[in-house]
Amino acid sequence: MPASSRHHLVVVGGGFGGLQLVNDLKGAALDITLVDKRNHHLFQPLLYQVATTLLATSEIAWPIRRLYRDRPEVTTLLAEVEGVDVVAKAIRLTYGKTIRYDTLVVATGATHAYFGKDEWEAVAPGLKTLEDATTIRRRVLLAFERAEIETDPAVRQALLTFTIIGAGPTGVELAGIISELAKSTLPKEFRRIDTRTARVILVEAGPRVLSGFSEDLSAYAHRALEGRGVEVRTGQRVTSCTQAGVTIDDTFVACRTMVWAAGVQASPAARWLGIAADRAGRAIVEKNLSAPGHADVFVIGDTASVLREDGTPVPGIAPAAKQQGAFVAKVIRARLNGQSEPAGFRYRHQGSLATIGKRSAIIDFGRFKMKGALAWWVWGIAHIYLIGTRSRFAVAWSWLWSYLSGQHSARLITQKETMRDRCADEHGEQ
Amino acid sequence: MPASSRHHLVVVGGGFGGLQLVNDLKGAALDITLVDKRNHHLFQPLLYQVATTLLATSEIAWPIRRLYRDRPEVTTLLAEVEGVDVVAKAIRLTYGKTIRYDTLVVATGATHAYFGKDEWEAVAPGLKTLEDATTIRRRVLLAFERAEIETDPAVRQALLTFTIIGAGPTGVELAGIISELAKSTLPKEFRRIDTRTARVILVEAGPRVLSGFSEDLSAYAHRALEGRGVEVRTGQRVTSCTQAGVTIDDTFVACRTMVWAAGVQASPAARWLGIAADRAGRAIVEKNLSAPGHADVFVIGDTASVLREDGTPVPGIAPAAKQQGAFVAKVIRARLNGQSEPAGFRYRHQGSLATIGKRSAIIDFGRFKMKGALAWWVWGIAHIYLIGTRSRFAVAWSWLWSYLSGQHSARLITQKETMRDRCADEHGEQ
Numbered sequence: 001m002p003a004s005s006r007h008h009l010v011v012v013g014g015g016f017g018g019l020q021l022v023n024d025l026k027g028a029a030l031d032i033t034l035v036d037k038r039n040h041h042l043f044q045p046l047l048y049q050v051a052t053t054l055l056a057t058s059e060i061a062w063p064i065r066r067l068y069r070d071r072p073e074v075t076t077l078l079a080e081v082e083g084v085d086v087v088a089k090a091i092r093l094t095y096g097k098t099i100r101y102d103t104l105v106v107a108t109g110a111t112h113a114y115f116g117k118d119e120w121e122a123v124a125p126g127l128k129t130l131e132d133a134t135t136i137r138r139r140v141l142l143a144f145e146r147a148e149i150e151t152d153p154a155v156r157q158a159l160l161t162f163t164i165i166g167a168g169p170t171g172v173e174l175a176g177i178i179s180e181l182a183k184s185t186l187p188k189e190f191r192r193i194d195t196r197t198a199r200v201i202l203v204e205a206g207p208r209v210l211s212g213f214s215e216d217l218s219a220y221a222h223r224a225l226e227g228r229g230v231e232v233r234t235g236q237r238v239t240s241c242t243q244a245g246v247t248i249d250d251t252f253v254a255c256r257t258m259v260w261a262a263g264v265q266a267s268p269a270a271r272w273l274g275i276a277a278d279r280a281g282r283a284i285v286e287k288n289l290s291a292p293g294h295a296d297v298f299v300i301g302d303t304a305s306v307l308r309e310d311g312t313p314v315p316g317i318a319p320a321a322k323q324q325g326a327f328v329a330k331v332i333r334a335r336l337n338g339q340s341e342p343a344g345f346r347y348r349h350q351g352s353l354a355t356i357g358k359r360s361a362i363i364d365f366g367r368f369k370m371k372g373a374l375a376w377w378v379w380g381i382a383h384i385y386l387i388g389t390r391s392r393f394a395v396a397w398s399w400l401w402s403y404l405s406g407q408h409s410a411r412l413i414t415q416k417e418t419m420r421d422r423c424a425d426e427h428g429e430q
Numbered sequence: 431m432p433a434s435s436r437h438h439l440v441v442v443g444g445g446f447g448g449l450q451l452v453n454d455l456k457g458a459a460l461d462i463t464l465v466d467k468r469n470h471h472l473f474q475p476l477l478y479q480v481a482t483t484l485l486a487t488s489e490i491a492w493p494i495r496r497l498y499r500d501r502p503e504v505t506t507l508l509a510e511v512e513g514v515d516v517v518a519k520a521i522r523l524t525y526g527k528t529i530r531y532d533t534l535v536v537a538t539g540a541t542h543a544y545f546g547k548d549e550w551e552a553v554a555p556g557l558k559t560l561e562d563a564t565t566i567r568r569r570v571l572l573a574f575e576r577a578e579i580e581t582d583p584a585v586r587q588a589l590l591t592f593t594i595i596g597a598g599p600t601g602v603e604l605a606g607i608i609s610e611l612a613k614s615t616l617p618k619e620f621r622r623i624d625t626r627t628a629r630v631i632l633v634e635a636g637p638r639v640l641s642g643f644s645e646d647l648s649a650y651a652h653r654a655l656e657g658r659g660v661e662v663r664t665g666q667r668v669t670s671c672t673q674a675g676v677t678i679d680d681t682f683v684a685c686r687t688m689v690w691a692a693g694v695q696a697s698p699a700a701r702w703l704g705i706a707a708d709r710a711g712r713a714i715v716e717k718n719l720s721a722p723g724h725a726d727v728f729v730i731g732d733t734a735s736v737l738r739e740d741g742t743p744v745p746g747i748a749p750a751a752k753q754q755g756a757f758v759a760k761v762i763r764a765r766l767n768g769q770s771e772p773a774g775f776r777y778r779h780q781g782s783l784a785t786i787g788k789r790s791a792i793i794d795f796g797r798f799k800m801k802g803a804l805a806w807w808v809w810g811i812a813h814i815y816l817i818g819t820r821s822r823f824a825v826a827w828s829w830l831w832s833y834l835s836g837q838h839s840a841r842l843i844t845q846k847e848t849m850r851d852r853c854a855d856e857h858g859e860q
Contacts, residue, residue: 077575077579078579190495191505
């Protein structure tokens with residue numbers, strides 16, 4: 001792509017891993033092409049707040065190409081990758097364009113996994129993209145709107161029942177805020193329904209919520225959810241999922257709004273490269289994160305299967321992807337400079353954070369643990385720090401406004417699925 | 431709908447007119463049902479800023495039902511009206527629900543008019559709703575993205591040509607900002623195209639831009655647009671509009687992004703009520719804004735055809751709709767209290783404002799006229815004042831950020847039309 005004879009690095013994916021890599025290669029003697037199928041980097045840890053009307057889309061996403069406006073050696077392309085030709089050393093974009101690389105880094109992330117039940121996706125969307133977030137937001141808000149008009153009590157109750165499947169951080173955060181929305185934000189605005197009667201059900205097949213945390217923090221989160229009115233169903237399985245509702249173990253619950261937070265599947269990087277993958281589709285990589293047999297191709301972030309020293313997998317979280325991006329940047333710099341490469345990648349776990357709702361969070365920094373209101377403030381301040389200059393003030397303002405007024409900023413129903421579609425759902429016309 | 435025997439007012443439409451009416455009836459002895467097909471009130475005067483990436487959707491729209499959370503006599507319904515039965519005194523909603531009224535106010539606004547060329551709508555969307563704004567934003571941004579990848583110079587030039595049809599305030603504002611986007615916001619972010627070579631063409635069939643203003647202000651706006659690099663084509667007509675481009679008079683211009691800002695058509699209120707309408711579909715009303723023959727039905731805002739004392743039509747702008755809402759509130763109060771009704775509605779024109787781009791606006795308060803940078807600051811401060819508490823700070827922050835950094839806040843490409851669709855456009859697959 002670049003006319004120069006400099007080393008050409010192609011990075012696919014503008015998530016946390018890809019951006020860290022490009023950032024860390026500032027000043028290196030190479031040309032970089034950064035390809036993403038979206039025009040924006042997404043601050044995924046706060047995506048659930050868009051789905052639950054606390055933040056607006058523009059507050060957690062920003063154009064990738066703006067980030068590199070002062071790096072003339074970085075070319076940003078909005079394009080979808082269809083495959084990789086490791087022999088010709090080129091990636092294929094949609095509509096037949098190809099881009100040659102000297103070094104390739106694949107950082108294309110993960111998407112939802114429905115464990116063979118792909119038909120559930122239309123009914124129970126997952127939460128990975130901005131569109132997912134506005135879809136969930138729209139469905140949650142329309143359910144209340146439709147209930148306000150509905151006269152049949154059974155349909156009304158189904159409209160006021162929300163089921164979240166999977167009690168990892170995303171599921172817990174969604175359940176907590178949807179319950180707060182129903183119990184404290186919305187009641188005064190409706191005349192014919194009492195939104196406080198809404199049921200929020202959180203289903204988890206495993207024995208406890210937030211299983212990535214220690215047992216005591218997990219138990220605290222369980223109690224905090226129940227204190228907010230969420231029905232927590234651990235050790236139970238969703239066995240069917242239709243427009244009419246969910247079956248949990250053997251019990252059918254009539255329900256119109258479902259969200260899938262139960263599993264992820266890596267992007268098809270392993271298939272593009274023709275290398276082995278683990279059960280979740282993550283490419284199995286060498287200790288230096290390169291693809292086996294292809295020393296000039298790296299796979300990082302949620303797309304890669306990487307183990308810690310104790311044999312447990314590196315978690316699919318932003319700090320892990322960033323560390324991998326930073327590591328590969330070091331490898332590339334060393335190669336460019338003819339220096340010896342750093343030893344294999346070692347993941348440093350900095351801690352885990354999760355919120356349950358307003359004034360409630362858990363923090364696990366290993367020896368240092370924290371829960372409750374103070375943890376929630378720490379969580380908030382940490383995220384305002386993490387999110388970057390422009391959005392910092394916008395997010396801080398939205399949160400402060402919401403905290404003081406009890407109101408949410410971003411309660412818009414947009415896009416094509418209107419009340420009519422929601423009604424059509426009722427009549428099975430979808 | 432309400433169980434009480436109080437007078438029941440039904441208001442259809444939560445725009446400027448409908449909200450002013452409901453606001454002014456605070457404390458009156460009646461029950462109010464406010465119906466809108468969207469869940470949000472939209473601050474339409476700033477909609478063009480969403481279309482051009484300056485503001486985010488949530489900054490100019492907010493849930494209608496939140497506005498009346500402390501007015502228990504006001505019930506808000508998200509529903510679409512299908513017709514009015516003036517004999518039974520009821521409105522029909524989608525899916526067969528009906529609501530009876532004692533007094534009805536129709537304030538359903540206007541939509542685009544393509545003067546019999548409805549097939550142009552898919553190619554040249556208008557700007558009336560949030561979805562319209564995000565559609566235009568997406569198309570403008572995707573055009574630059576696609577041009578960055580395109581290798582055929584002719585296709586690239588077509589992608590970098592933007593045509594705005596109609597030079598009223600919306601057309602002028604869109605042309606001004608799209609040109610600024612191309613000439614000053616984006617250039618540093620693209621590597622393979624020079625966005626400053628983009629053409630922005632503003633076509634107006636009439637003899638001058640902003641014909642609602644005086645000739646000298648209109649001439650100033652014309653010069654200011656040209657100074658920003660906009661090609662202004664007054665006295666010229668678009669005679670065809672396809673995916674390949676527009677024909678202006680007899681000349682074809684290859685162009686991939688077109689916006690329609692040339693005409694509006696009232697909502698079908700006149701048809702619902704079975705009363706006469708003017709050419710633009712606006713219901714012709716009595717001097718007190720009631721529907722002829724139906725003293726308990728009022729039509730206000732862009733849906734009504736109302737004349738000034740000098741015989742010229744009341745303009746379709748927010749202050750006019752607000753004044754009409756306030757007037758009808760007075761009539762309803764007088765009737766409830768058995769007092770004599772106010773005489774016919776009289777429109778008080780407060781002035782006209784329009785922006786051309788950064789640091790350029792025109793203001794016409796009749797005897798007092800203003801143009802240039804100072805007018806632009808007055809315009810900005812006036813709009814921050816008008817937009818309401820929560821958004822005031824968010825909008826002020828977005829503008830300040832944009833002013834100081836030269837960056838736009840809301841440059842997200844979302845929804846379903848992706849790069850692939852944009853590419854499909856090229857191949858005529860739409």
